[in-house]
Amino acid sequence: MIREPLIFEISEEGKKAFTFPKPDVPDNDGIEQNVRLRKEIHGFPKVAEIEVVRHFTRLSKTNYCVDEGIYPLGSCTMKYNPKINEVVAGLAEFRNSHPLSPVSTVQGNLEALFTTEQLLAEITGMDAVSLQPSAGAQGEMVGIMLVKACLEDRGEKRTTVLIPDSAHGTNPSSAHLCGFKVREIKSNQFGTVDIDSLTEAMSEDVAALMVTNPNTLGIFEWDIKKIADIVHSKGGFVYMDGANMNALVGRCRPGDMGVDVIHLNLHKTFSTPHGGGGPGAGPVGVSRTLEPYLPVPLIRKVDGAFRLDEDRPKSIGRVRGFYGNFLVILKALAYILTHGPKGLREIADIAVLNSNYIRKSLEGLYHLKYASPSMHECVFSDALQKKHGISNLDIAKRLIDYDVHPPTMSFPLIVPGALMIEPTETESRRDLDFFIEAMTAIAREAEENPNLLKQAPHHTYVRRLDETAAARQPILKWTNGDRT
Amino acid sequence: MSYISLSDKDKKEMLARIGIKSLDDLYSCIPADLKLDRDLEVPQALTETELFRYFDTVAKKNTADSYRCFLGAGAYRHTIPAIVDYLSMRGEFISPYTPYQPELSQGTLQIIFEFQTLIAQLTEMDIANASLYDGASGAAEAVLMANRxxxxxxVLVAASVHPQYRGVIEAYVKNLELEIIEIGYDDSGRVNESELQSRLDEKTAAFVFQSPNFFGVIEDGEALSRRAHETNALSVFLIAEAVSMGILASPGSQGADIVTGEAQSFGMPLSFGGPYLGFMACAEQYLRQFPGRIAGETKDVDGKRGFVLTLSTREQHIRRERATSNICTNQAWCAVRAAIFMETLGAEGMREMARQNMQKARYALDRLTDISGVEARFSGPVFNEFVLQLERPLSEIQSVLEGHRIIGGLALDTWMPGFKNCLLVNVTEIHTRDDIDALAAALRTAAR
Incomplete structure (x- = not known):
């Protein structure tokens, strides 16, 4: 296969791909006094339009994507992204509206946001929702900021946040950003929060417990109510990471579990496209107690008209510009409205069915550290393959040879050599079986021909890349000839 | 309507393979009292046709599109070449996730690498990252980085920084015992240098300013950076209107240490405020404290060039609470759009676009301040935005403009109470002379 060059390498003097109309205002007024101007943009490409089109088209062909096949990246919920959602979010009236337009001229936008807030509140069982956070990690940060603001309001200065050892890395990072110390809670033999460790760690210095449910092992925290009681009994808050909400939609609601604050990832449960790493959206739902602290602005409906409420004295303020990733929120709204009550429950049901189907089919071939029932994802490991010198990395890379995107690797940290598989509800039986057959074949290959795995992938655009060298001597941009 | 692709037969067989009878059995691990015993109270499912009709109805309740609009203030309407939508909408760009498996993600990775290069070239800084959420959160990340x-x-922050950016900085640092001090501006609309000088000391981590600033005025970044460096503070250069970099001297050439801002203008429609595109660049020596994803070049086992996400030991999934940022999902697809945009415009187009913005804004400012009762609030040089001081009450003027189907700009006292009857007006290459003349004519009637 021929390597697609960097655009800078095909740049040539005199080429262009776009022409602006001649300015229709006098030319001589253009240059301000006392301003330093630049003469040129060194290195910027000069190419023809077809070259840009071919460049990106060729590059696109080296990407794997959900539209192409199963993408069972655990904890990322790589489900199908409905195309109609792109169409409705692309309507000119949404797309071209300026965020500071007079509210009377953007009632449609505010209605859509308001409706989404209401629907997410019902789905999560929370009392109020802010759509502002840009992605899950920012939602987590907002959640913990709300807790901090509420505690300060009560005159309490708690310093610690408890986080189970199976949590996403964003949890401790977000807590730290809010000025909290992090204390880790061990998981028990069932893969859930260890009640004794929690009880022992819980004190009046603890602001919150950040719990993911189902957790990152795909296991429902059976004791969630007891957990919430323990935390509440000492005046702490329960924060739920809603990354795995896909397992629960329509079946049960965090608000009914004693959860005080939750974030959702609209790009997971609500199918907005992941975009190669964003944009996402990370709305936050809260109980009545935390509502006064939500970011500004909130959308209000007064006498049939929508307006923005900025006058919220207890609010934590804002964590980004304007109102959130609006077009992403529209796509999530479209997803909810498409499904209705029965359809939403079916999302969870089939996501859990598909995951259990895979689990049952691969049990015995791969090691399952925790025997507890799986929800929307199951976490195997490379423990059985280790004796042939095969790691989860080798298994993942070999899957690529079967035209399948590998599962999430080496996470959660409490499962050494983890392979975290989340098929989502939209996969067909055929694609599920294809994945199972590939994994089955690889288990056999690991015994019979381990080298095949170690050298994998064999047929990709590039083969295994030297990540150590990349980090040791970073080349982070193209430079003409000499590299930095 | 549903996107489930299992047949009833599939479901039955799959349940049998698992060894359970019904879908309900999948939830036996959830305590009974936590199970929802009713349907969610959400509207009944819509078909694709009904869904389109619903959104079309809601969209039509927006009337903003029928106005000549001069709003900017951190969100700008610009040309978007047709190929930006065409190429970026490809499923291969829109439906994968973060390139954790580089062998299957070379497209995204190479584009991020090109994006980093383009941002580094534009800012004339050593390195750039793969994106941040937006300009406002980028400003907060820059402050945290300077502190580390x-x-x-x-931290000193210019009062002429976008109010939302300042708001986000405050929200981010509130819990971290950082002290934020605001530095005022003078009659030119530029940072008050003597006030800056008097506030800078060896305890100052950074001076944060924006250029063009919130009033549209172009700062003397070189002088400000020099002042900051005199007390060993970092110069943090914010840019809310990325187009300006096409013609103004770059932040790098003016001594900036960290540059961050909003690149919505590079191919993102206004979208009622999001998704937009935060970018960040810095001097290479600060790499280890740089937040966000970074793509790097390397080789595969056959010696072929390839790209990977790199330096991940800075990041939350490795470093957890000691990470340089909590960011995980960023704005990769917006960065793809921006890369297509910048590569399409090329060196010449970027310059021409910036030049036309400056030209048209100057034309508008001259025309509008010819009107009696309308004055420029600041005397400093502007890029594509400026503040008008009006004699008559702004609300009255705005309603006259509305009668002419014109949204004249942002009432500045929405965010800055001191600015009574001040209008922040934005003019880009999109505005025609006819638009500007229409605004001038309407304002002439209104200002009287």
């Missing part, structure tokens, strides 16, 4: 680099806790 200097281990100093005092």
């Amino acid at each position: 680099l200097t281990r100093k806790s005092k």
Whole structure:
């Protein structure tokens, strides 16, 4: 296969791909006094339009994507992204509206946001929702900021946040950003929060417990109510990471579990496209107690008209510009409205069915550290393959040879050599079986021909890349000839 | 309507393979009292046709599109070449995730690498990252980065920085015992240098300013950076209107240490405020404290060039609470759009676009301040935005403009109470002379 060059390498003097109309205002007024101007943009490409089109088209062909096949990246919920959602979010009236337009001229936008807030509140069982956070990690940060603001309001200065050892890395990072110390809670033999460790760690210095449910092992925290009681009994808050909400939609609601604050990832449960790493959206739902602290602005409906409420004295303020990733929120709204009550429950049901189907089919071939029932994802490991010198990395890379995107690797940290598989509800039986057959074949290959795995992938655009060298001597941009 | 692709037969067989009878059995691990015993109270499912009709109805309740609009203030309407939508909408760009498996993600990775290069070229900084959420959160990340680099806790922020950016900085640092001090501006609309000088000391981590600033005025970044450096503070250069970099001297050439801002203008429609595109660049020596994803070049086992996400030991999934940022999902697809945009415009187009913005804004400012009762609030040089001081009450003027189907700009006292009857007006290459003349004519009637 021929390597697609960097655009800078095909740049040539005199080429262009776009022409602006001649300015229709006098030319001589253009240059301000006392301003330093630049003469040129060194290195910027000069190419023809077809070259840009071919460049990106060729590059696109080296990407794997959900539209192409199963993408069972655990904890990322790589489900199908409905195309109609792109169409409705692309309507000119949404797309071209300026965020500071007079509210009377953007009632449609505010209605859509308001409706989404209401629907997410019902789905999560929370009392109020802010759509502002840009992605899950920012939602987590907002959640913990709300807790901090509420505690300060009560005159309490708690310093610690408890986080189970199976949590996403964003949890401790977000807590730290809010000025909290992090204390880790061990998981028990069932893969859930260890009640004794929690009880022992819980004190009046603890602001919150950040719990993911189902957790990152795909296991429902059976004791969630007891957990919430323990935390509440000492005046702490329960924060739920809603990354795995896909397992629960329509079946049960965090608000009914004693959860005080939750974030959702609209790009997971609500199918907005992941975009190669964003944009996402990370709305936050809260109980009545935390509502006064939500970011500004909130959308209000007064006498049939929508307006923005900025006058919220207890609010934590804002964590980004304007109102959130609006077009992403529209796509999530479209997803909810498409499904209705029965359809939403079916999302969870089939996501859990598909995951259990895979689990049952691969049990015995791969090691399952925790025997507890799986929800929307199951976490195997490379423990059985280790004796042939095969790691989860080798298994993942070999899957690529079967035209399948590998599962999430080496996470959660409490499962050494983890392979975290989340098929989502939209996969067909055929694609599920294809994945199972590939994994089955690889288990056999690991015994019979381990080298095949170690050298994998064999047929990709590039083969295994030297990540150590990349980090040791970073080349982070193209430079003409000499590299930095 | 549903996107489930299992047949009833599939479901039955799959349940049998698992060894359970019904879908309900999948939830036996959830305590009974936590199970929802009713349907969610959400509207009944819509078909694709009904869904389109619903959104079309809601969209039509927006009337903003029928106005000539001069709003900017951190969100700008610009040309978007047709190929930006065409190429970026490809499923291969829109439906994968973060390139954790580089062998299957070379497209995204190479584009991020090109994006980093383009941002580094534009800012004339050593390195750039793969994107941040937006300009406002980028500003907050820059402040945190400056604090980590200097281990100093005092940060000076120009009052002429976008109010939302300042708001986000405040929200981010509130819990971290950082002290934020605002530095005022003078009659030109530029940072008050003597006030800056008097506030800077060896305990100052950074001076944060924006250029063009919130009033549209172009700062003397070189002088401001020099002042900051005199007390070993970092110069943090914010840019809310990325187009300006096409013609104004770059932040790098003016001594900036960290540059961050909003690149919505590079191919993102206004979208009622999001998704937009935060970018960040810095001097290479600060790499280890740089937040966000970074793509790097390397080789595969056959010696072929390839790209990977790199330096991940800075990041939350490895470093957890000691990470340089909590960011995980960023704005990769917006960065793809921006890369297509910048590569399409090329060196010449970027310059021409910036030039036309400056030209048209100057034309508008001259025309509008010819009107009696309308004055420029500041005397400093502007890029594509400026503040008008009006004699008559702004609300009355705005309603006259509305009668002419014109949204004249942002009432500045929405965010800055001191600015009574001040209008922040934005003019880009999109505005025609006819638009500007229409605004001038309407304002002439209104200002009287």
